[in-house]
Amino acid sequence: MSKNDKAGNEAGGWRRQTNLVRGGLDRSHFDEISEGMYLTSSYAYESAEQAQRAFKGEEDHYMYSRYGNPSVTMFEDRMKLMEGAEICQSTASGMGAVFASLACMLGSGDRLVASKALFGSCDYVCTVLLPQYGIETVTVASSDLGEWEKALSEPTKAVFLETPSNPMMQMLDIEAIAELAPKAGARLVVDNVFATPIYQKPLALGADIVMYSTTKHIDGQGRTLGGAVLTNDADYFKDHMRMFIRHTGPTLSPFNAWLLTKSLETLELRVREQAAAAAEIADFLGTQGRITEVVFPGLDSHPQYDLVQKQMSGPGTVVVFELDGDQARAFKFMNALRLIDISNNLGDAKSMITHPTTTTHQRVSADERAELGIHENMVRLSVGLEDVEDLKEDIAAALKA
Numbered sequence: 001m002s003k004n005d006k007a008g009n010e011a012g013g014w015r016r017q018t019n020l021v022r023g024g025l026d027r028s029h030f031d032e033i034s035e036g037m038y039l040t041s042s043y044a045y046e047s048a049e050q051a052q053r054a055f056k057g058e059e060d061h062y063m064y065s066r067y068g069n070p071s072v073t074m075f076e077d078r079m080k081l082m083e084g085a086e087i088c089q090s091t092a093s094g095m096g097a098v099f100a101s102l103a104c105m106l107g108s109g110d111r112l113v114a115s116k117a118l119f120g121s122c123d124y125v126c127t128v129l130l131p132q133y134g135i136e137t138v139t140v141a142s143s144d145l146g147e148w149e150k151a152l153s154e155p156t157k158a159v160f161l162e163t164p165s166n167p168m169m170q171m172l173d174i175e176a177i178a179e180l181a182p183k184a185g186a187r188l189v190v191d192n193v194f195a196t197p198i199y200q201k202p203l204a205l206g207a208d209i210v211m212y213s214t215t216k217h218i219d220g221q222g223r224t225l226g227g228a229v230l231t232n233d234a235d236y237f238k239d240h241m242r243m244f245i246r247h248t249g250p251t252l253s254p255f256n257a258w259l260l261t262k263s264l265e266t267l268e269l270r271v272r273e274q275a276a277a278a279a280e281i282a283d284f285l286g287t288q289g290r291i292t293e294v295v296f297p298g299l300d301s302h303p304q305y306d307l308v309q310k311q312m313s314g315p316g317t318v319v320v321f322e323l324d325g326d327q328a329r330a331f332k333f334m335n336a337l338r339l340i341d342i343s344n345n346l347g348d349a350k351s352m353i354t355h356p357t358t359t360t361h362q363r364v365s366a367d368e369r370a371e372l373g374i375h376e377n378m379v380r381l382s383v384g385l386e387d388v389e390d391l392k393e394d395i396a397a398a399l400k401a
């Protein structure tokens, strides 16, 4: 088998880091080392008969880049190898992945059970948008399995959850909920952005579908939006997802797919480095007098530390903490930072901080924020790849301001 044969990569049985560098590589006749980029919307056929065979599904041939593109395929193949999934469908953004993964299988009269502690736009999709199409959404605020069992005591089509959650790092037991979901007739979809694909494997824990915003750690350098849905459920893909994507068009662009493919080469190195720095900063924050609370999955003070240890192989790269005071205190601290940027993104090489109450969770009512434990003196820090000593100095100086 030649080295530039894609089947060779897949048969190689390589370890994750090797797959992240070489998985899915499909060299052209030019034998380029770096993955080729195919900026094309459409494809030529040798003959009218070949076009007919392609449309009938009798011959594998790219037809149109809304259906498929070689750069997009390379990205999806590399993602599959990373996740241990047979199927990957990329999308133009993380929200494209969330909406497609749910809307493709839900119809009028269906029931969706969703966790309450969700990324703002995910909450909007589940509690506002999908109900407009006649889908009933029931939310569960607690991580208590009894509450999930109750919510899943009626026939349900889909379960959607995020763990750890944004921003409070609430942990949900994927394995236990994956046991409950099929009994209600539901597929379980897990948003794995905060855990990262390096530290949590929802499919191995029994989830049916895992999705990412590749905008976060997978790009990790703040350049593109993208998303991905991964599954081993061939029926889900064949009966729902494939046609939904083809005919509604939330397709990932070949340029972004190429860039994300290259980003995967360094994903594990970046995430490990960022997580180690986040752990160091979480410890450091605990020693700072003006900080009243630190929430990080890697701290044994995390209320669900046992579940973190059972389910995750690392802590992630986001630290949440509270300052001694109100919103004005939090704003003053953020404005005094000289290195860390104020931005609502995360997973980036550049460290950034946001005030969830007034940004990502601004749409959530005060009562619901209270229920979720999101306080106005709380900030969310996404730890990047700068020297951790510089980050600590920046935080210490801003705390004195």
Ligand SMILES: *Cc1c(COP(=O)(O)O)cnc(C)c1O
Residues within 6 Å of the ligand: 093, 094, 095, 096, 098, 119, 121, 122, 162, 166, 191, 193, 194, 212, 213, 214, 215, 216, 225, 226, 227
């Ligand atoms: C960012 C994010 C999304 C949405 O992804 P986009 O790429 O911004 O559309 C969904 N879920 C979580 C947990 C996120 O952090």
